[in-house]
Amino acid sequence: MPQSEKEAGHSLVPDTSAVRDQLKRLLAHPLFANSKRYPVFLAYTVEQTLLGNAGELKERTIGVEAFGREPNYDVNLDPVVRTTAAEVRKRLIQYYYNTDHFGELIVELSVGSYVPLFRDPTVSVNLESGSLVSQRNGATPQDSPITESKSAEAALPxxxxxxxxxxxxxxxxxxxxxxxxxxxxxxxxxxxxxxxxxxxxxxxxxxxxxxxxxxxxxxxxxxxxxxxxxxxxxxxxxxxxxxxxxxxxxxxxxxxxxxxxxxxxxxxxxxxxxxxxxxxxxxxxxxxxxxxxxxxxxxxxxxxxxxxxxxxxxxxxxxxxxxxxxxxxxxxxxxxxxxxxxxxxxxxxxxxxxxxxxxxxxxxxxxxxxxxxxxxxxxxxxxxxxxxxxxxxxxxxxxxxxxxxxxxxxxxx
Incomplete structure (x- = not known):
């Protein structure tokens, strides 16, 4: 199988090269290219997740390693990570709302988390059974109409x-x-x-x-x-x-x-x-x-x-x-x-x-x-x-x- 079937939440994690290619597209888009902090945050969190360090993506760690803050800096007085994450989350949503990007690999940032999730838009997850359902080439899953509906919804961020x-x-x-x-x-x-x-x-x-x-x-x-x-x-x-x-x-x-x-x-x-x-x-x-x-x-x-x-x-x-x-x-x-x-x-x-x-x-x-x-x-x-x-x-x-x-x-x- 060309992808590793690793689930994060209800998302399927594609291979790292596909994620990095999509990251390049995102960073080149004006939503991110015209800013200093947003591409730094997105690139750092994506790369750390791909390297298996998702568990280390905490507010202070990101502030120190991505934004150059002192190790003991006050996160309440300097909420750079929180505010940047909120804006990156909003800009990712804006990016994928554009029909020009339909079909691209989806990178999303869940509320309350600094760990990005990656989703192949051509594959959905059956929420009841946990099985993967392929949408490629018009394939139709042999499920009930209710299951099909839930699977289709699961494919959306x-x-x-x-x-x-x-x-x-x-x-x-x-x-x-x-x-x-x-x-x-x-x-x-x-x-x-x-x-x-x-x-x-x-x-x-x-x-x-x-x-x-x-x-x-x-x-x-x-x-x-x-x-x-x-x-x-x-x-x-x-x-x-x-x-x-x-x-x-x-x-x-x-x-x-x-x-x-x-x-x-x-x-x-x-x-x-x-x-x-x-x-x-x-x-x-x-x-x-x-x-x-x-x-x-x-x-x-x-x-x-x-x-x-x-x-x-x-x-x-x-x-x-x-x-x-x-x-x-x-x-x-x-x-x-x-x-x-x-x-x-x-x-x-x-x-x-x-x-x-x-x-x-x-x-x-x-x-x-x-x-x-x-x-x-x-x-x-x-x-x-x-x-x-x-x-x-x-x-x-x-x-x-x-x-x-x-x-x-x-x-x-």
Whole structure:
């Protein structure tokens, strides 16, 4: 057999020459070639794994041997290994999402581990029996349909599989919402509704609309979970998916062109091509940049995330309220903004909570006419000719966002 059938987790380890060839392709790609730390980390961990030293790949060892740190350096004060691993993990996911790389040997880095896994994309593992199932040359395993399905899923790296599942969820949500929206628009009023006026910068755009989502990554490189245990690391938060679905609905009747990207996949040049909808706050670098000079914005101080009112003399702020500290959330806060960004020269709509529950509550305001009308009662009549920003509060019940409440609204030219 041309490969050594050594399993690591649920992956098949190909021969070392194939892994080294794939490593060269990865290091030559701009995702890694344009950085100093990322190729060093990837090359070191791959080579050590191939040499049989996977058990030695600990944070301090990598810091000393790969990044030249002193043997007694403080890993808490200098988290270079953790932050680099998080970014390498994200860049590997981005690399394999590109269809140009389908069929290539897969190198992945599991959450909470510094040991890379190698997967031959043409071979999957039967999770029930542990046997290898070849997908080469159209070979069909003699298993039940259920077993075949599990084998096919096993061939995908976990982040890619999770992405596929989120896309399926988002598609179902969009289909349901499109149907509901279409039924509600059988009789189109002559006078545009507040909802139509709010989304007019997006729906009337001639260029492509960009929906930009953050990718949840914990500062200490540990796996985050939703209240019901759903993993978040390196994947989409279900609250962001719901918000995405709701914010695309107004664009559908106009047949507008749009794209959905993560914050790490888009640059300043792309943001200047058309309207932008930013979803999420602390996990979305573009939300943090664009809101830094707005009346309401987000700050991170002494490990406390908060929403601040920069116009108030005392600089009032809102922080998360917990029923059980850092375990059971009681209240979250969010920003809704509809502005013309002077830097990009494009209209920008921001729907962002401190956490996902706040983002989801804010999306209800810009999706349901009753909530939006209530918010606009605090704005002048010509609000659609101004920049507008609002603060939203929501009670969180058993991990789910409750009805949104508008706390403050600001407008300016």
């Amino acid at each position: 976990p982040p890619v599989l999770a992405r596929h599942r989120w896309i399926s969820i988002a598609t179902l949500l969009l289909l349901a919402l499109f149907a509901g929206f279409g039924m509600g628009r059988i009789q189109i009023p002559r006078k545009p509704s507040n909802l139509e006026r709010f989304w007019e910068p997006v729906t009337a755009a001639s260029g492509k609309v960009t929906y930009c989502l953050g990718q949840p990554i914990d500062a200490v490189d540990r796996e985050r979970t939703t209240p019901n245990g759903m993993p978040l690391y390196g994947r989409l938060d279900v609250s962001d998916v719901i918000t995405l679905a709701r914010s695309i609905v107004p664009l559908v009747p106009k047949g507008g062109d749009f794209r959905v990207v993560s914050d790490s996949e888009i640059g300043y040049t792309q943001l200047r091509e058309g309207p932008v909808v930013l979803i999420g706050a602390f996990d979305n670098v573009w939300t943090m940049r664009i809101t830094q000079n707005l009346p309401f914005g987000f700050e991170y101080d002494s490990q406390v995330r908060r929403l601040v009112d920069r116009k108030s003399p005392e600089k009032r702020f809102w922080t998360l309220q917990w029923q059980v500290p850092y375990t059971k959330l009681a209240k979250d806060y969010a920003i809704i903004a509809r502005i013309h960004d002077r830097v990009t020269g494009q209209p920008v709509i921001i729907i962002a909570g401190i956490l996902g529950e706040g983002t989801e509550a804010a999306s209800e305001v810009v999706f349901k006419p009753a909530y939006l009308d209530e918010m606009l009662k605090q704005a002048p009549k010509n609000w659609d000719q101004l920049n507008l920003e609002a603060v939203i509060e929501t009670n969180v019940i058993e991990g789910h966002a409750g009805p949104p409440t508008v706390l403050a609204v600001e407008t300016w030219r």
